[in-house]
Amino acid sequence: MIAQLIHEALFITGFVAIMMLLVEYINVLTQGAWQKSLVDSRVTQYLVAVLLGATPGCLGAFAVVAMYSHGVLRLGALVAAMIATSGDEAFVMFAMFPGKALLLMAALIAIGLIAGWLTDNLAGRWITNRIDSCKNLEIHIAESCKCFPGHDIFQQLRELSLARGVLMGVLLLFLFGVTSGTVGPESWNWIRVTILITGLIGLFIVTTVPEHFLQEHLWRHVALKHVHQVFLWTLGALVITWIITNHLDLTNIIQDNTLSMIIIAGLVGIIPESGPHLVFTTLYAKGAIPLVVLLTNSIVQDGHGMLPLLAHSRTQFLFVKAVNLVFGLATGLAVYYVIR
Numbered sequence: 001m002i003a004q005l006i007h008e009a010l011f012i013t014g015f016v017a018i019m020m021l022l023v024e025y026i027n028v029l030t031q032g033a034w035q036k037s038l039v040d041s042r043v044t045q046y047l048v049a050v051l052l053g054a055t056p057g058c059l060g061a062f063a064v065v066a067m068y069s070h071g072v073l074r075l076g077a078l079v080a081a082m083i084a085t086s087g088d089e090a091f092v093m094f095a096m097f098p099g100k101a102l103l104l105m106a107a108l109i110a111i112g113l114i115a116g117w118l119t120d121n122l123a124g125r126w127i128t129n130r131i132d133s134c135k136n137l138e139i140h141i142a143e144s145c146k147c148f149p150g151h152d153i154f155q156q157l158r159e160l161s162l163a164r165g166v167l168m169g170v171l172l173l174f175l176f177g178v179t180s181g182t183v184g185p186e187s188w189n190w191i192r193v194t195i196l197i198t199g200l201i202g203l204f205i206v207t208t209v210p211e212h213f214l215q216e217h218l219w220r221h222v223a224l225k226h227v228h229q230v231f232l233w234t235l236g237a238l239v240i241t242w243i244i245t246n247h248l249d250l251t252n253i254i255q256d257n258t259l260s261m262i263i264i265a266g267l268v269g270i271i272p273e274s275g276p277h278l279v280f281t282t283l284y285a286k287g288a289i290p291l292v293v294l295l296t297n298s299i300v301q302d303g304h305g306m307l308p309l310l311a312h313s314r315t316q317f318l319f320v321k322a323v324n325l326v327f328g329l330a331t332g333l334a335v336y337y338v339i340r
Contacts, residue, residue: 009235018202019066053081056090061305080116087303163219229311269300296332
């Protein structure tokens with residue numbers, strides 16, 4: 001059990017760290033233009049967030065958290081993404097009832113867009129101003145920070161610094177773990193291919209960027225400030241979740257009462273883990289519960305998507321979970337009383 005949880009925590013931490021690295025790289029490469037285009041357009045932010053969130057699995061949600069923690073996306077966009085995502089349950093849904101799953105995803109995207117807009121308008125500024133967050137990405141002028149120094153790359157490798165050597169070594173180990181199945185999916189699928197490609201891009205960045213960029217952005221900011229926090233908080237949350245879910249028989253708790261099942265489905269959705277929510281997916285596939293119960297759970301739950309946010313801000317983690325719970329229960333109860 002311990003080995004499995006560490007394996008899962010390493011997978012999440014590795015992917016999130018590489019996404020943070022990519023955010024830093026793209027921001028400096030474009031002189032902040034891509035960040036400004038997202039910041040200036042709330043509609044674009046919401047659309048990007050829900051589309052990433054709706055991607056089956058947790059990779060899209062991890063990407064949203066990485067962008068949010070660096071000030072690229074607003075709080076409402078984060079809420080929208082977490083409502084739109086169903087984590088690993090999305091794979092099961094599309095396998096067991098593809099038509100209904102597609103309609104459910106469309107509903108989650110629509111609800112996510114509405115929830116994101118309302119969050120920013122009603123509480124976005126209030127919650128953001130009261131919580132310490134990572135400073136916006138630093139933009140360097142082109143003359144002082146080139147992302148690809150050309151012929152200087154070989155000189156940098158000959159005079160390999162400790163920071164560059166450590167980062168290259170860690171990324172090589174991560175890539176080896178991915179290809180061997182030690183880290184991430186045990187069999188080849190689109191998730192493993194995606195992680196492998198992003199890992200190779202991360203290795204290219206670490207190998208080629210100038211020393212100043214590597215030291216300031218990748219080493220001091222991503223590696224020393226974020227990575228260990230993401231790993232420890234993720235591992236801790238996974239251990240606590242494992243203890244709760246292995247001592248709680250969710251199937252027996254759920255009874256033949258739609259109203260109580262809606263409330264239970266929303267409360268279970270708070271758990272930052274994929275496993276417990278499969279109960280509702282399988283029960284719906286067997287016709288044991290109505291769609292409104294699965295909808296409620298899908299709105300609140302986000303698989304592992306929110307785990308990296310624990311390292312960034314526990315308060316924001318709890319706030320987003322609370323918002324999703326409110327929207328999930330409100331939607332579920334509204335649908336229940338309309339169709340009753």
